[in-house]
Amino acid sequence: MARKGFVTLFMVGLIALLTFSVVYVWSAEKVKIPKMTISTGSVGAGWYMTCSSIADWTNAKLEGHPLTAVPGAGSVGNPARVTRGEADIGVSYGPLLKLAIKGKAPYEEKFPNLRAMFSLTANSHHFIVAKEIEAKTLKDIVDKKIGLKMGSSFPGTSDHLVLENIFQVLGTSYNKMGKWGASVQLIGTAGRVGLWKDRHINGFHSLIEFPAAAITEAMASRPGRLLGLTEPVRDMLVKERGFVKVTIPPGTYPKQDYPVPTVQMKMVLFTTHDAPEEAIYLITKTVAESQERFRKAYGAFKYWKPEDMIKGLGIEVHKGSLKYYKERGWM
Numbered sequence: 307m308a309r310k311g312f313v314t315l316f317m318v319g320l321i322a323l324l325t326f327s328v329v330y331v332w333s334a335e336k337v338k339i340p341k342m343t344i345s346t347g348s349v350g351a352g353w354y355m356t357c358s359s360i361a362d363w364t365n366a367k368l369e370g371h372p373l374t375a376v377p378g379a380g381s382v383g384n385p386a387r388v389t390r391g392e393a394d395i396g397v398s399y400g401p402l403l404k405l406a407i408k409g410k411a412p413y414e415e416k417f418p419n420l421r422a423m424f425s426l427t428a429n430s431h432h433f434i435v436a437k438e439i440e441a442k443t444l445k446d447i448v449d450k451k452i453g454l455k456m457g458s459s460f461p462g463t464s465d466h467l468v469l470e471n472i473f474q475v476l477g478t479s480y481n482k483m484g485k486w487g488a489s490v491q492l493i494g495t496a497g498r499v500g501l502w503k504d505r506h507i508n509g510f511h512s513l514i515e516f517p518a519a520a521i522t523e524a525m526a527s528r529p530g531r532l533l534g535l536t537e538p539v540r541d542m543l544v545k546e547r548g549f550v551k552v553t554i555p556p557g558t559y560p561k562q563d564y565p566v567p568t569v570q571m572k573m574v575l576f577t578t579h580d581a582p583e584e585a586i587y588l589i590t591k592t593v594a595e596s597q598e599r600f601r602k603a604y605g606a607f608k609y610w611k612p613e614d615m616i617k618g619l620g621i622e623v624h625k626g627s628l629k630y631y632k633e634r635g636w637m
Contacts (some may be wrong), residue, residue: 342373344375383458400620404590423624424594427535434521439454553568586626615631
């Protein structure tokens, strides 16, 4: 009887071992998808580094390491590049994708085949003015026709486009503001801070993630104030332009003891409507399940949460990403 019991136990153990082995082999089997490239920004910049990590983490689950992050055309140029098939996935901002779909400036043609995958970190609208400027919002500058000497970025950049959009919503433009004595110098972020510190300008704009070193430096070097946006302006930017509301908390910058209601643009990975569903699903799933890895690798992800992936996309969601969001109950 003892021998019979031993044989029975041995057989049960063997079956369990075989079952485990089959399950392990099956679960360890890697998925195969076509080779795909992610068009980012310049080499070494934040988007390139972030997307390289996304590719590496997803490739660990795939056969043959098919995903590659490559230097791209940036936020403005990537929609056209992906549409032309020069890359399979791109990085841009939600509001820019909304303009690309409709074929509105800076785009001269419509790109209706674009589909959003997910959003990650965000850059927020900052507008700082010297202490002597009597304004609390950007609307005050327009309503009072203050002849501000401003600094902004070059045409074709997301910074420039954002400020143009905000002025359009406020019913004005650089040309109209020039008639009441306002002026703008187009220069890079570091250049704007330098002009501010040397008192060549008394206000400047930057689309940047907070807390931003450039804004901290500017606020510490010279008494100034961050201008907020009124609720009607924010509502219109969200509804018509694809922005997301955000408030810069008090204490974010030196001597900033007040909240700053503003808007931000989400970094969005996007593709085309005919991109393979399984591939887009797997990339989306990998990103959603990599919160801690993002936080450890990039300080910009300190406040990022996976459930925020569906915010600020600007355009229709790809079916692969949508499948994952529905599984999580987010959409």
